[in-house]
Amino acid sequence: MRSKFRGGPAIIITAAFIGPGTITLCVLAGVQNGFSLLWAMLLSIFITIVIQNTTARISFTTRRGLAESLLLQTSNPIVKFLLGALLISAIFIGNAAYEAGNLTGALVGIQTLTPKIDFYFGTDFYFLPLLVGSLVAVLIVLGSHKLLKNILIGIVLLMSISFVLTAVLTQPNVMEVLLGMFIPSFNSKDTLTIVGLLGTTVVPYNLFLHAALVKKESLSLQALRLDTFFAVSLGGLVSLSIIICAAALQGQSIQSATDLGLALAPLYGYFAPVLLSLGFFAAGVTSAITAPMAAAFVVCECFGWRSNSWGYKSTALLVLVCGILFSSLQIKPIEVIRFAQITNGILLPVVGFFILILINNSRLMRGQTAGLGLNVLLFSIEFFFLFLGVKSLGLIF
Structure with a gap:
């Protein structure tokens, strides 16, 4: 009997974490530090693979989403209510913040490729986010999860090709790249950049999104592990490629992927900014689809709604509308992205703690609890x- 590997839900996780925020931080890391922080991105990819695989294992064994499993940890109605309220508030607010940055990032990619066209209602409301948001809304309301997955696969491949080809165009020194990836080096002023690279890759809402998708999958646990490894590694390759691109202009005044593309054009030709802009647009669109999905799954699990119910679509649209409003009201992208990254950092230890509890609950996991090696890894990751x-x-205080 011949077995054939087919892609699972993890490609959607790649689509989610490679967004405008990730690209912006990777650009800044490359411009400011060259290849020296490639190891930090490699570490973040390893952590993401471990934590996403653990979440997938929990969901595969229990056939429940992560929020469902968390709420089953207590029978006290007050504690259950508070935990549910915390999950809904945290994921919704965080994803609404991400959504504004995602839509704005997609527009930045469009405007780099085309003549700038501005549409305003009055003086303060920008119209283009509404157009992009409407497209995303149609996909969320009318598209099935399978259709969305196929669309995201196509866009992720476009994004991957764009950034990897741009990195190749810069002709980096291979030995310097390898040293940057496998020989850690940094000083105290690099701490926030390293924190940012890790925080933008290990995203809390992706854990809930992955678990919600895995519980519906018919793949084996081994196939899900391979799926996670390959999909997250592809996302890591994209992030590493962006840092390598930016390192070609180390020390210059570069603040975004758009600046990077324009600066690379005289050195490496017109294709450099075109490829970067396509990648930035793709990153914004994929994340604009997945952020509402994750928030909707969490809300549905907390209230016991089905994922194909009106509650799912209403919640997803509410997150999308918040993103459209923030983006249309011209809140600067860097402010929205920064807020989202801070929220992400606060949520991580809370979610990590609960994952440790779940994976070691023999009743919930039906005897398939974590072994010593995985527990050591998970405890180390939780401290991190x-x-x-x-x-x-x-950063807040």
Whole structure:
């Protein structure tokens, strides 16, 4: 009997974490530090693979979403209500913040490729986010999860090809790239950049999104592990490629992927900014679809709604509308992205703690609990999440 590997839900996770925020931070890391922080991105990819695989294992064994499993940890109605309220508030607010940055990022990619056209209602409401948001809304309301997955696969491949080809165009020194990836080096002024790279890759809402998708899958656990490994590794390749592109202009005044593309054009030709713009647009669109999906799954699991109910679509549209309003009211992308990254850092240790509880609950996991090696990894990752959370709070206060 011949077995054939087919893609699972993890490609949607790749679509989610490679957004405008990730691209912006990777650009800044490359411009400011060259290849020296490639190891931090490699570490973040390893952590993401471990934590996403653990979440998938929990969902595969229990056939429940992550929020469902968390709420089953207590029978106290007050505690259950507070936990549900925390999950809904945290994921909804975080994803609404991400959504504005996603839509704005997609528009930045469009406007780099085409003559700039501005449409305003009055003086303060920008019209283009409404157009892009409407397209996303149609996909969410009318498209099945299978259709959305296929669309996201196509866009992720476009994004991957765009950024990897741009990195190749810069003709980096291979030995320097390898040293940057496998020989850690940094000083104290790089701490926030490292925290940002890790925080933008290990995204809390992706854990809930992955679990919600896995519980519906017919793949084996081994196939799900391979799916996660390959999909997240592809996302890591994209992030590494962006850092390598930006390293070609180390020390210059570059603040975004758009600036990077324009600066690369005289050195590497017209295709460099075109490829980067296509990649930036693709990153914005994929994340604009997945952020509402994740929030909707969490709300449905907390209230016991089916994922094909009016509640799912209403919640997803509400997140999308918040993103459209923030983006249309011309809130600067860097402010929205920064808020989202801070929220992400605060949520990480909380979610990591609950995953440790779930994976070691023999009744819930039907005897398939974590072994010593995985527990050591997860405890180490949880301490690291606490470090990220403290750093994120430091940015606020």
